[in-house]
Amino acid sequence: MIEVVQQVEAFAIENDAPKIDTLVLQIGELSSVVPEYLKKIYPMAIEHTLLEATKLEIEIIPGNGKCKVCKQVFNLLKTNGICPQCAGTDIELLSGKEFFIKEIICFDADDKDT
Amino acid sequence: MNQMRILDIKQSIYENNDQQADLLRQMLKDRKTFLLNLMSSPGSGKTTTLTQTINQLKNELKIGVMEADIDSDVDARKISETGVSVIQLHTGGMCHLDADMTKQGLSGLGIDELDLAILENVGNLVCPAEFDTGSSKNAMILSIPEGDDKPLKYPLMFSIADVLLINKIDVLPYFDFDLEACKDRAKKLNPNIKIIPICAKTGEGISEFADWIRKEVSEWNRY
Ligand SMILES: Nc1nc2c(ncn2[C@@H]2O[C@H](COP(=O)(O)OP(=O)(O)OP(=O)(O)O)[C@@H](O)[C@H]2O)c(=O)[nH]1
Ligand SMILES: [Mg+2]
Numbered sequence: 001m002i003e004v005v006q007q008v009e010a011f012a013i014e015n016d017a018p019k020i021d022t023l024v025l026q027i028g029e030l031s032s033v034v035p036e037y038l039k040k041i042y043p044m045a046i047e048h049t050l051l052e053a054t055k056l057e058i059e060i061i062p063g064n065g066k067c068k069v070c071k072q073v074f075n076l077l078k079t080n081g082i083c084p085q086c087a088g089t090d091i092e093l094l095s096g097k098e099f100f101i102k103e104i105i106c107f108d109a110d111d112k113d114t
Numbered sequence: 115m116n117q118m119r120i121l122d123i124k125q126s127i128y129e130n131n132d133q134q135a136d137l138l139r140q141m142l143k144d145r146k147t148f149l150l151n152l153m154s155s156p157g158s159g160k161t162t163t164l165t166q167t168i169n170q171l172k173n174e175l176k177i178g179v180m181e182a183d184i185d186s187d188v189d190a191r192k193i194s195e196t197g198v199s200v201i202q203l204h205t206g207g208m209c210h211l212d213a214d215m216t217k218q219g220l221s222g223l224g225i226d227e228l229d230l231a232i233l234e235n236v237g238n239l240v241c242p243a244e245f246d247t248g249s250s251k252n253a254m255i256l257s258i259p260e261g262d263d264k265p266l267k268y269p270l271m272f273s274i275a276d277v278l279l280i281n282k283i284d285v286l287p288y289f290d291f292d293l294e295a296c297k298d299r300a301k302k303l304n305p306n307i308k309i310i311p312i313c314a315k316t317g318e319g320i321s322e323f324a325d326w327i328r329k330e331v332s333e334w335n336r337y
């Protein structure tokens with residue numbers, strides 16, 4: 001998580017971003033990253049950084065695969081990696097291993113007198 | 115009213131580490147140091163295997179070992195009995211080592227002094243497979259009691275390993291472990307994987323592993 005915060009800070013400085021409100025991450029269902037754990041350590045990881053007092057939002061990306069035999073696309077977690085159509089196990093992974101920093105939501109503080 | 119703005123970042127979190135790992139690998143190549151990353155579940159026999167292997171190689175190669183235990187130095191002590199240099203890496207509770215931590219460990223060992231650096235990664239078959247440490251080659255150990263279905267459960271680990279050591283073959287008669295089926299499953303995920311059955315306790319199979327290391331080290335230094 002500390003690496004993530006550093007990567008976002010570097011991005012914010014480089015792009016001259018205004019005050020950050022929310023950080024949005026994308027995490028694949030099949031990645032080893034545990035969203036609940038990230039949420040728990042987030043307040044600690046952002047202490048004394050540019051991200052201090054920001055919110056964390058996590059989008060989950062489904063773990064989908066495509067059967068190499070019958071081309072069926074399906075959710076790997078729901079079927080334990082087995083093709084629901086032909087019971088094949090030779091599956092091409094389409095998504096689910098991601099761990100992305102998607103975006104930051106910022107508020108322009110230019111008109112302060114509201 | 116404040117205006118809301120969304121800035122797209124779209125960066126993979128692994129990207130940063132991947133770049134550092136490539137840089138580290140290049141540096142190792144320039145200095146002619148081979149880095150072996152050893153991974154397995156807890157208790158599969160990493161430390162025992164390393165001790166045996168080091169004893170076969172320490173007279174011909176200058177060896178240094180990095181031990182990544184979450185918070186003990188038991189393994190580092192065992193390795194230091196072989197006489198090679200050892201450093202304990204603190205992962206700060208993390209479940210894997212990344213390229214940056216590995217680099218720090220290597221500078222602690224003194225990279226110029228070494229022909230062969232070995233990293234005993236954190237005991238875990240998931241996270242270490244996802245983080246490139248900058249190693250020249252990856253080795254993994256699977257021990258008989260863990261079961262022959264592990265390649266099915268942890269496919270990524272088996273697909274990034276260059277060599278698979280199947281350890282504790284002395285207990286094979288007591289477990290329902292199908293050695294051939296296990297090899298087939300690993301080969302299916304990774305056709306180029308080298309598989310060596312060993313018994314780290316008695317040293318059986320270790321010389322084949324030591325030969326594999328010799329060959330890889332000389333290839334690493336060739337160009
Ligand atoms: N029967 C048998 N036991 C073994 C063999 N190799 C290691 N062991 C035992 O397995 C246990 C764990 O071995 P270690 O070498 O400490 O394993 P490790 O992977 O370094 O363990 P951690 O660092 O704690 O993850 C020890 O009690 C060893 O004596 C083997 O070939 N056969
Ligand atoms: Mg150990």
Ligand SMILES: [Zn+2]
Binds near residue numbers: 083
């Ligand atoms: Zn199918």
